[in-house]
Amino acid sequence: MRRRASDIICVFRIHLARLRREAGPFLLASVVFPLVMYMFATAIGTTGAGAPQDAAQRVRFLAGSIVFSLSLTAVSWLGYLLLENRFTGRLKLFATLPLAPSSYVLGVLVFALAQATIGTTVLVMIARAFGVRTALSLPVGAMLLGAVLVLTVLCVCGIGVIIAARARSFSEGSLLTDALGAGLVFLAPIYCAPEALPRPLQILSRVMPTTYAARGVQTTLLGGNGVGADLLTLAVMATVTLAVGFRVMRWRED
Amino acid sequence: MRGLVKEYKDGTRANRGIDLDVRSGEVVAVLGPNGAGKTTFLRQLTTELRPTGGTITVFGIDVIREPQRAKRLMGITPQEAGTFETLTVREHLQLFARLKGLSRRAADAATVEVIDTLGLTEHADRSVGSLSGGLRRRILIGLALLGRPPLLILDEPTTGLDPASRRVVWGVLRQIVQQGTTLVLSTHYMEEAERLSDRIAIIDSGRVIAFGTVRELLSRLRESYRLSYHDPATGNGDLRVQRYASFADVQAQIQELRLSEYSIARASLEDVYFEIAGQPFPDDEAVEVLQ
Numbered sequence: 001m002r003r004r005a006s007d008i009i010c011v012f013r014i015h016l017a018r019l020r021r022e023a024g025p026f027l028l029a030s031v032v033f034p035l036v037m038y039m040f041a042t043a044i045g046t047t048g049a050g051a052p053q054d055a056a057q058r059v060r061f062l063a064g065s066i067v068f069s070l071s072l073t074a075v076s077w078l079g080y081l082l083l084e085n086r087f088t089g090r091l092k093l094f095a096t097l098p099l100a101p102s103s104y105v106l107g108v109l110v111f112a113l114a115q116a117t118i119g120t121t122v123l124v125m126i127a128r129a130f131g132v133r134t135a136l137s138l139p140v141g142a143m144l145l146g147a148v149l150v151l152t153v154l155c156v157c158g159i160g161v162i163i164a165a166r167a168r169s170f171s172e173g174s175l176l177t178d179a180l181g182a183g184l185v186f187l188a189p190i191y192c193a194p195e196a197l198p199r200p201l202q203i204l205s206r207v208m209p210t211t212y213a214a215r216g217v218q219t220t221l222l223g224g225n226g227v228g229a230d231l232l233t234l235a236v237m238a239t240v241t242l243a244v245g246f247r248v249m250r251w252r253e254d
Numbered sequence: 255m256r257g258l259v260k261e262y263k264d265g266t267r268a269n270r271g272i273d274l275d276v277r278s279g280e281v282v283a284v285l286g287p288n289g290a291g292k293t294t295f296l297r298q299l300t301t302e303l304r305p306t307g308g309t310i311t312v313f314g315i316d317v318i319r320e321p322q323r324a325k326r327l328m329g330i331t332p333q334e335a336g337t338f339e340t341l342t343v344r345e346h347l348q349l350f351a352r353l354k355g356l357s358r359r360a361a362d363a364a365t366v367e368v369i370d371t372l373g374l375t376e377h378a379d380r381s382v383g384s385l386s387g388g389l390r391r392r393i394l395i396g397l398a399l400l401g402r403p404p405l406l407i408l409d410e411p412t413t414g415l416d417p418a419s420r421r422v423v424w425g426v427l428r429q430i431v432q433q434g435t436t437l438v439l440s441t442h443y444m445e446e447a448e449r450l451s452d453r454i455a456i457i458d459s460g461r462v463i464a465f466g467t468v469r470e471l472l473s474r475l476r477e478s479y480r481l482s483y484h485d486p487a488t489g490n491g492d493l494r495v496q497r498y499a500s501f502a503d504v505q506a507q508i509q510e511l512r513l514s515e516y517s518i519a520r521a522s523l524e525d526v527y528f529e530i531a532g533q534p535f536p537d538d539e540a541v542e543v544l545q
Contacts, residue, residue, distance in 0.1 A: 003355065010349045014338055021340040021381075089336035093397065095302055096330035097353045098322045252321060253303050 011107020030119030034065035063218035064190035079177030082164030095251035135223030148216035151234035158241025190214035258308035268294035283451035291460040329398035333409040339383030483516035
């Protein structure tokens with residue numbers, strides 16, 4: 001058990017070094033772009049008369065931007081790192097070690113959670129400066145928000161791991177992670193009410209983890225605790241994607 | 255290894271029944287042209303590739319059934335491995351030493367030892383990404399050396415290195431072997447195989463076509479002298495290489511052809527390969543120097 005924990009921390013530290021070096025692009029993806037999306041959503045969400053939006057709508061936009069940040073960092077950026085590990089031979093280095101593939105995946109997940117923590121915290125702090133007032137209840141609401149974020153990250157990371165393990169080429173994999181990073185956001189009602197989406201997208205959004213993530217984040221930020229159904233759905237989705245992710249991540253080829 | 259076979263899904267047979275015994279403390283070079291099946295063979299040995307058939311045992315451990323346990327005894331440098339460029343050399347070695355199961359203190363000691371052994375002291379706190387390809391290759395070898403595993407498996411360890419770096423690596427490997435480490439390396443450099451190894455396995459088309467010491471392999475040649483000359487009979491002076499059983503036969507030929515420029519060499523592993531495989535060894539670094 002201690003050995004496994006040590007392995008996971010080492011894998012985490014190896015990837016953290018990358019984050020240290022590429023802090024600029026990371027902040028761009030995890031904070032700046034989602035912040036720009038928040039401002040964009042606020043602008044187009046303003047009524048013609050220029051009436052100020054209600055607090056709930058602003059919190060919806062903040063929740064959407066938090067999910068957008070998670071999607072960009074946990075699918076697009078992390079997926080890219082994993083693809084790079086595989087196609088530049090770095091994964092081979094791990095494969096030479098007496099390291100369980102699951103420890104590698106867990107190290108990557110811890111790294112993704114660290115990214116999510118940084119991105120979400122900075123976004124919430126900046127949103128406060130923009131005048132967004134949340135009503136997160138302590139400690140229950142905060143714990144529920146944490147659970148929603150963790151399950152969302154695990155779910156989308158699982159998708160990233162599957163793509164990175166199965167892509168036939170680097171370009172195919174990076175195209176998929178980029179498309180999914182954006183697609184998971186725009187195919188789900190994260191900046192708008194579900195009924196505002198066209199009917200086909202409404203149906204599609206039911207299988208998008210971002211739908212439940214955005215609703216869960218929004219509910220908790222507004223002071224509600226009724227996120228049981230969202231947590232359950234995210235937990236099921238995370239279990240499925242991680243189960244597949246752990247299964248496809250193998251050192252030994254047939 | 256016994257009866258090692260690897261057949262891919264598309265029907266390609268990369269290894270066709272390899273039998274090989276490596277003694278403890280011995281250096282065995284696996285030699286063969288590109289595409290001969292060397293890397294497939296080593297990937298099976300290092301547990302990266304599941305064999306279609308056959309058995310591999312390392313210090314009594316079944317490599318196919320217990321890959322993780324077997325890897326604890328191995329230091330491996332894959333042919334096309336990449337380094338983590340954002341880490342410093344020291345961090346890279348320390349983290350991988352920990353991943354090999356060394357305690358924090360042992361990992362630090364192993365890191366210092368490898369940095370010193372591979373002449374990386376002045377680069378230890380630089381990021382790996384800022385180093386030359388040769389230095390990165392040394393780091394990859396260093397990762398295999400961490401914790402002094404009893405078996406080192408190096409897939410073309412000096413490919414892409416300049417001659418000076420290659421010699422540094424050879425020196426390090428000799429030093430490691432003197433401490434009792436068993437070394438299996440693949441190479442397509444004849445010189446590397448001759449200089450480093452106790453025994454050489456020549457692989458061609460997925461089979462071991464010869465295995466023995468350099469002396470044993472050379473003794474298989476019927477003609478152990480090689481005469482190279484530009485043929486005066488052809489207008490272009492085409493290069494001819496002929497093999498003879500004795501030095502006297504070579505001299506007789508020189509006199510008969512009235513050659514003024516020629517080179518005489520003792521047979522080499524290249525000739526052994528030619529004799530056994532029936533075709534020249536495709537070594538792009540081979541250089542003929544005529545007297």
